[in-house]
Amino acid sequence: MIRTHETTPFNDQKPGTSGLRKKVRIFAQPNYAENFIQSVFDVVERDAGTTLVIGGDGRYHNRTVIQQAIRMAAANGYGRVLVGQGGILSTPAASHVIRKYGASGGLVLSASHNPGGPEEDFGIKYNIANGGPAPESVTGRIHARTLEIDRWLDVDAPDVDLDTRGVTHIGEMAVQVIDPVADYAALMEELFDFDAIRAAVKDGLTMAFDAMHAVTGPYAHEILEGRLGFPAGTVHNGTPLEDFGGHHPDPNLVHAKVLYDLMMSDNAPAFGAASDGDGDRNLIIGKHRFINPSDSLAMLAANAHLAPGYADGLKGIARSMPTSAAADRVAEALGIPAYETPTGWKFFGNLLDAGMATICGEESAGTGSDHVREKDGLWAVLLWLNILAVTGKSVDQLARDHWARFGRNYYARHDYEAIESEKADALMAELSASLPDLPGRTFGPLTVAEADSFSYTDPVDGSVSENQGIRVLFEGGNRVVFRLSGTGTQGATLRVYLERYEPAGGDMDAETPAMLADIVAAAEEIAGIARHTGRTAPDVVT
Numbered sequence: 001m002i003r004t005h006e007t008t009p010f011n012d013q014k015p016g017t018s019g020l021r022k023k024v025r026i027f028a029q030p031n032y033a034e035n036f037i038q039s040v041f042d043v044v045e046r047d048a049g050t051t052l053v054i055g056g057d058g059r060y061h062n063r064t065v066i067q068q069a070i071r072m073a074a075a076n077g078y079g080r081v082l083v084g085q086g087g088i089l090s091t092p093a094a095s096h097v098i099r100k101y102g103a104s105g106g107l108v109l110s111a112s113h114n115p116g117g118p119e120e121d122f123g124i125k126y127n128i129a130n131g132g133p134a135p136e137s138v139t140g141r142i143h144a145r146t147l148e149i150d151r152w153l154d155v156d157a158p159d160v161d162l163d164t165r166g167v168t169h170i171g172e173m174a175v176q177v178i179d180p181v182a183d184y185a186a187l188m189e190e191l192f193d194f195d196a197i198r199a200a201v202k203d204g205l206t207m208a209f210d211a212m213h214a215v216t217g218p219y220a221h222e223i224l225e226g227r228l229g230f231p232a233g234t235v236h237n238g239t240p241l242e243d244f245g246g247h248h249p250d251p252n253l254v255h256a257k258v259l260y261d262l263m264m265s266d267n268a269p270a271f272g273a274a275s276d277g278d279g280d281r282n283l284i285i286g287k288h289r290f291i292n293p294s295d296s297l298a299m300l301a302a303n304a305h306l307a308p309g310y311a312d313g314l315k316g317i318a319r320s321m322p323t324s325a326a327a328d329r330v331a332e333a334l335g336i337p338a339y340e341t342p343t344g345w346k347f348f349g350n351l352l353d354a355g356m357a358t359i360c361g362e363e364s365a366g367t368g369s370d371h372v373r374e375k376d377g378l379w380a381v382l383l384w385l386n387i388l389a390v391t392g393k394s395v396d397q398l399a400r401d402h403w404a405r406f407g408r409n410y411y412a413r414h415d416y417e418a419i420e421s422e423k424a425d426a427l428m429a430e431l432s433a434s435l436p437d438l439p440g441r442t443f444g445p446l447t448v449a450e451a452d453s454f455s456y457t458d459p460v461d462g463s464v465s466e467n468q469g470i471r472v473l474f475e476g477g478n479r480v481v482f483r484l485s486g487t488g489t490q491g492a493t494l495r496v497y498l499e500r501y502e503p504a505g506g507d508m509d510a511e512t513p514a515m516l517a518d519i520v521a522a523a524e525e526i527a528g529i530a531r532h533t534g535r536t537a538p539d540v541v542t
Helices: 032-043 062-075 091-100 136-146 182-191 194-202 216-227 257-263 293-306 326-334 346-353 377-391 395-406 421-437 512-527 529-533
Strands: 002-006 020-023 051-056 080-088 105-109 121-128 151-155 166-170 173-178 207-210 271-275 282-286 289-291 317-320 338-341 359-362 366-369 408-419 446-453 470-474 479-485 492-502
Touching: 032 062, 032 121, 032 136, 032 151, 051 062, 051 091, 062 080, 062 105, 062 121, 062 151, 062 166, 062 173, 080 091, 091 105, 091 121, 091 182, 091 377, 121 136, 182 216, 182 377, 194 377, 207 216, 207 257, 216 377, 257 271, 257 282, 271 377, 282 293, 282 377, 282 395, 289 293, 289 395, 293 317, 293 326, 293 359, 293 366, 293 377, 293 395, 293 408, 317 326, 317 346, 326 338, 326 395, 326 408, 338 346, 346 359, 366 377, 377 395, 408 421, 408 512, 408 529, 421 446, 421 470, 421 479, 421 492, 421 512, 421 529, 446 512, 470 512, 479 512, 492 512, 492 529, 512 529
Parallel strands: 051 080, 051 105, 080 173, 207 271, 317 338, 317 359
Antiparallel strands: 002 151, 020 121, 105 121, 166 173, 271 282, 282 289, 359 366, 408 492, 446 470, 470 479, 479 492
């Protein structure tokens, strides 16, 4: 029997770049999660009796919300729910399950790379029928509904046994608990040359993978150790924990320092990688060679033809605006289009659906292709392994060969976290007002060629997204980008992206901080970061 629960709106449920993210204590308020989920169900396009996918990254509060979402789905006319065993589905695996089984959409319960636990973060994101994050047209309707909602619906039913695979029923709705790994692993076997990787492992290819006690642990155990033959112990921190073991599941050089130290040591394996809370990000490190995400995108695109799933070539390459232009140079060499989009994987969806792009990437450690509609950490790791196995090169040699051909985009991102929102907004407002006066000005050895607030017109549907970050482009292919991030749960995060292009034949193996020093100084002079925020150094450098 359907139950109607009266409620009142919350005024803070506007989805950000990747859904709604708040502290657990916020989501644990009576009606809070229910209001948001009901708002999704009220506005999204779906037929009666359709399938809904539900899964998450295993963080604290996941199981509670999954059980409630199942009861609400039954009351809202869904015919079937597919849920990952244990409540587990990595974000790319959820995208694949939505696509494979013809679901009308899915709820992905995750705050991605944010910390987990009773005092930490939680999130809910809705993905549409193509498997990708809901576009702004949909999230806008969801937000509007949250501001007027007056009731939510559920049925009176016991909790589902999430730990046992099989089918149960809640009223007329079937609930199928599925193996969270099997469908995804089968897809990876279609895309990559597992035989070549297995042969390389037998010949001595070694690796270390840090799952960060997050969702990719079961996937990595099954694929890397189970199917590819890497020895037990290759996967570190492979058991998902509700608090990620007390660590921050963000695969960068700060939070994956143990892996970095291993890869820079004399005992390093040939290849090191990590993934994040929900499995959509990746970190790539070779023995004594870190590959930044922008370079990883470019190198994967340049060598993707070595994998069976991409042997026919790429249709195009897309990157987020803050990501370095390294991939653009690959696209030019391959004679294919390069697209520059706002930050947020949802902006790649139209390009992928229209067959205009094959590989996409973001500087924030997200890389993926048209196999799903999310960035995919393990996919990137497996493509790297495929390339290493076929070429027989080390990560370092592959990088050096790439830079010798295309030149090198020295690149870094400086994050200033949890800034008071008013101070961050004032900085960006002052910076925006200064844009008309910047071209032609010099800052040390740098001369500004162009400066703008990035606006994107989608080449597929013509939709326009404005104010997506401030770009200051210097002569010679160097630049700095300023952007406020929408992935945190408190205050504002100012991200400053710094890029210097060194043409082929130049210094390809210098220290990145030294190469970017002039741009760092120019960024401070242009934006007045210390003056506005009181911060004299970033919290995180990646």
